[in-house]
Amino acid sequence: MARTIGSHGPKTMEAIRKAGLKLIYEHGFEAMSLRQLASEVGIQVGSLYNHITTKEDLLYDLIKVHMDELFRQFAEIRAETDHLEPVERLKAFIAFHVTYHILRKREVFIGYSELRSLEPNHYEEIVALRRQYERHLIQILREGESLGLFRFGDASVAAYGILTMLTGVCTWFRPHGRLTKEQVIATYSDMVLTGLAPQNR
Amino acid sequence: MARTIGSHGPKTMEAIRKAGLKLIYEHGFEAMSLRQLASEVGIQVGSLYNHITTKEDLLYDLIKVHMDELFRQFAEIRAETDHLEPVERLKAFIAFHVTYHILRKREVFIGYSELRSLEPNHYEEIVALRRQYERHLIQILREGESLGLFRFGDASVAAYGILTMLTGVCTWFRPHGRLTKEQVIATYSDMVLTGLAPQNR
Amino acid sequence: MARTIGSHGPKTMEAIRKAGLKLIYEHGFEAMSLRQLASEVGIQVGSLYNHITTKEDLLYDLIKVHMDELFRQFAEIRAETDHLEPVERLKAFIAFHVTYHILRKREVFIGYSELRSLEPNHYEEIVALRRQYERHLIQILREGESLGLFRFGDASVAAYGILTMLTGVCTWFRPHGRLTKEQVIATYSDMVLTGLAPQNR
Amino acid sequence: MARTIGSHGPKTMEAIRKAGLKLIYEHGFEAMSLRQLASEVGIQVGSLYNHITTKEDLLYDLIKVHMDELFRQFAEIRAETDHLEPVERLKAFIAFHVTYHILRKREVFIGYSELRSLEPNHYEEIVALRRQYERHLIQILREGESLGLFRFGDASVAAYGILTMLTGVCTWFRPHGRLTKEQVIATYSDMVLTGLAPQNR
DNA sequence: TATGAATGAGTGTTCATTCAT
DNA sequence: TATGAATGAACACTCATTCAT
Structure with a gap:
């Protein structure tokens, strides 16, 4: 059957x-x-x-649809949290990013690891989308810094570090493993927010 | 002829x-x-x-030699810092890890991304070595936690997060770019240590 | 195109x-x-x-089809001669074997000389079929012996000898050469039956 | 060791x-x-x-040395039996041929099965030697026929049949198997001599 | 839209052979 | 004479892709 x-x-x-x-x-x-x-x-x-049409086109399609879905869902989060202060928006970003990357671990993994198999045009398009996504996090960090809420050496380095850490979850998280999604979010949220906090240099 | x-x-x-x-x-x-x-x-x-002997064997050789070199250099660092307190050992670990991953970015990248092309035996061997390396960081975190120096939700999650963040540097760092290696180390060292600091929940 | x-x-x-x-x-x-x-x-x-599917599979296919055809045609002969006495059945066997081996000399030759290129499973299967074929001749010889019609030292040795002699025809027989197929059959039939005859030790 | x-x-x-x-x-x-x-x-x-000098040359060497040894030993047999009547010479031939083919089964097997891998010149030379050997048997048969000792349809067909039967022994004989070399010789000697005997047509 | 048979370039690997050392 | 490293052609087999049916 x-x-x-x-x-x-x-x-x-x-x-x-x-x-x-x-x-x-x-x-x-x-x-x-x-x-x-x-x-x-x-x-x-x-x-x-x-x-x-071609094998490569299937790959592009899979990645593109995933990126579009990432942006669609992220737009909803932003609409809901746009009026909040940077700390809350960062928390929301972390929760969203981890959740999406746990639920779509295969799309996300492919979206990183198979980029080099894309044709130049497709490659540029996807990388540009990723950059755009990253800029949203950098923007939150910069706003928080200017309000004295965050402190870090370099906004891009901090953002890349945070993103890499959060994205990494999709390589080791197991749905029914020792930790729940919420516990992972809490641990990372705490670590990131503490790590950016200005009071304890 | x-x-x-x-x-x-x-x-x-x-x-x-x-x-x-x-x-x-x-x-x-x-x-x-x-x-x-x-x-x-x-x-x-x-x-x-x-x-x-085979194409796969070349891959294994490249990764194995890289892992051996990682351990060899790491052993030196540990010998130098074994007597220090966890905070100093963590700083030394971060500096070492980032430095090595910047200098050997290609070996490191291959060591992660091409693991799945290894034969089962070779795969297991390399993954075991990586786990052993990770345990050293987990050990530092746990010691620091028991001394009240660090605080985190889960030692493994924190360690994976830190490692992923630090390792990610080899995907975007450019030797003669905007930032020096020392600046990157300082930014991450600060972020990690602050993020683990117990006083500000 | x-x-x-x-x-x-x-x-x-x-x-x-x-x-x-x-x-x-x-x-x-x-x-x-x-x-x-x-x-x-x-x-x-x-x-x-x-x-x-593979080169070896083509070889197996050629040999298997040939063996199946050999058995199919041999089954007809047996059906026709089953009720006869051993001497007549041996004559029929000789005529059939020589005829088939002359007409299918290439299949027969390959079926012997290329056996070692078969995979173990295929090899065992073909060898088992050949043994089964040989046993039919041994059976005729044994029946003839028990009726006092044939005499020989050892049934298997005699059968192998006869089969080898008859099979050898496919290495030297030329369709339009000096001798007709019927002459070869007559010569061998005579030699074998005389050789097995009991009266002249 | x-x-x-x-x-x-x-x-x-x-x-x-x-x-x-x-x-x-x-x-x-x-x-x-x-x-x-x-x-x-x-x-x-x-x-x-x-x-x-080449791979082919090794093959030629192995086969040539084997053929030379065959002729050398056969020359001894002929020297010993030259004065005897055809029946005795045929018995001696059978005993010699079977003995040699049992003791040198690998050389003999290669000498038949790998001939086609020889270069044309080498191929011709070996085939000519084999023909020469065969002619000795044909000669014995013809002499016996002219003396009324043997009877057969065609001397060449009979000789090929006998040779093939005797040579086949090297494909199935096992040194310490059910039958001794002497038993095999006796069985075949009896079968051949009886098969050629004139009295029972 | 699905099939099956075709293309032609490509894969990792093995081959007999050569030759400076 | 033995070695180790080289050649260049060949091997069985797989690939993405095409297209008449």
């Missing part, structure tokens, strides 16, 4: 994206063959080309 | 390792072909096999 | 088997390259893999 | 021939690599070329 062989209609593309996500996450983009992918979907390799 | 071009003798292996490091860093292990590698070294592709 | 040269569809597999039979017979399995084979068929080497 | 690594002096060639015989018998000439051979001998692959 397993996967329907010879899947039809508009569901096929969704099956391809799902299988592609899984295989690229597990083996890497270069190491995944379209034969594997077709086999996972339950169609012949030639049939893939009724749904994708 | 053979051998008119290319390097000879014991130097060849060193050239292969150097070129392999460069190409794997730039294109990824899967995407690097042995023809590229041989061409970079200036020998025929078959000649590679006078020096390596 | 693809596929301008070479054969299509279900005929290709038959062309591969035919060319494979010829090339393996002429050069040996190890010495035949898939490039030769593809060239003989008129397709690209990669296209072979739309029809075969 | 195994094989001396870096074997020296005139013994090396003998070690190469011995190892070559074993490996070609086990894997076939095409399937044996000079790396395997060198490893078996305990030297480096390049060193082989101080003793052989």
Whole structure:
């Protein structure tokens, strides 16, 4: 009763994206063959080309959709917290970032590790989106600094450090492991906010 | 009439390792072909096999040598700082880790991103070495906590967070860029130590 | 713009088997390259893999089909001669064996000489089939012996000797040579039956 | 205390021939690599070329030496039996042929199965020697026929049949198996002589 | 839209052979 | 004579992609 062989209609593309996500996450983009992918979907390799244009295009699509979704959800968070002070906005950012990266660990992982397999145009586009996302955090840090709420050597270095630390969660977090998502958020939120606090140099 | 071009003798292996490091860093292990590698070294592709046993073995060799060197240098640091209190040992760890990861950014990057291309035995060995390295940091954190010097939610989460943040430096640091290595170390050292400080919850 | 040269569809597999039979017979399995084979068929080497799984699998297929055909034809002979006495059944066996080995000399030759290139499982299967075939001859000899029609030192040795002699015909017989197939059968039939006759020790 | 690594002096060639015989018998000439051979001998692959000129030449040498030895021993037998009548000479031939083929099963096997890997000149030479050997048997048969001692359809067919049967012994005979060499000789000698006997048509 | 058969370039690896040391 | 490093061609096999059906 397993996967329907010879899947039809508009569901096929969704099956391809799902299988592609899984295989690229597990083996890497270069190491995944379209034969594997077709086999996972339950169609012949030639049939893939009724749904994708090239292998690279599938990768771009997966990453682009993920970035769009990241921005869409982030826009909601910002709308809700725009009027708050930097400390609260930073807390909200941390909670959002960790949550998203735990729930979408495969998309996120691919979005970092397989960037170099993108064509130049696609690569530039995704990197630009990532930069834009990073600037939102830098902006929060700078506002907090100018209000005397945060203190750090360099805003970019601090932001990269924070982002790297938070993103790293998707490489080791296990859904039903020793710690809950909330505990991880609390630990990091506390560490980051304390680490930026001005009073104790 | 053979051998008119290319390097000879014991130097060849060193050239292969150097070129392999460069190409794997730039294109990824899967995407690097042995023809590229041989061409970079200036020998025929078959000649590679006078020096390596398999492509995977070259990868393992590069990572293993890097891990051994990491441990060798780290042992020196520990010998120098073993008698100091946790705060000083943490500072020394941060300075060492960042320095090493800036100087050996390619080895470090490969050591993380290409692990999945290792054979199971090699994979296990390298992951075990990495765990051992991580435990040293966890140990410092735990000692500091028991002396009331540090405070954090969970030692492993904190250690992973710190390590990820520090390691991330090798993805964006540029040797002659806006910031010196010392500035980066100072920023992170300050952020980490402040973030772990107990007085301001 | 693809596929301008070479054969299509279900005929290709038959062309591969035919060319494979010829090339393996002429050069040996190890010495035949898939490039030769593809060239003989008129397709690209990669296209072979739309029809075969491995080179060894082609060899196994050729030998297995030949063994199956041998058994199929032999079953007919047995059905026709089952009710006869051993002398007549031995004559029928000799005539059948020589005829088949002359008509299928290439399959037969490969079926002996290339066995060692088969994977262990395939090797065991083919050897078991051959043993089964041999036992039919041994059975005829034993029945004849118990009726006092044949006499020999050891049934297996006699059977192997007879089979080897008869099989050898495929290494030197030339279809339009000095002797007809019937003459060869007569010579061997006479020699074997006389050789087994009890009256003249 | 195994094989001396870096074997020296005139013994090396003998070690190469011995190892070559074993490996070609086990894997076939095409399937044996000079790396395997060198490893078996305990030297480096390049060193082989101080003793052989090409891989094919080693094969030719093994077969030629075997054929020369066959002729040398056969000459002795003929000297001893030249004055006897055909029946006795045939018995001597059978005993000699079976004995030699049992003791030198590997040389004999290679001498048949790897002929096609010889260069044309070498191939012709060996085949000519084999024809010469066969003619001795044909001569015995013809003499016996003209004396009314033997009867057969065609001398060549009979000789090929007898030779094939006797030679086949080297594919299934096991030195310490169910039957002794003498039993095999007796069985075949009886079968052949009876099979050629004129009295019972 | 799915299939199956094709392309042609590419993969890691092995080969027999050469030769300076 | 032995070594180790080289050559260049070859190996079986896989790849992403195309396209008539």
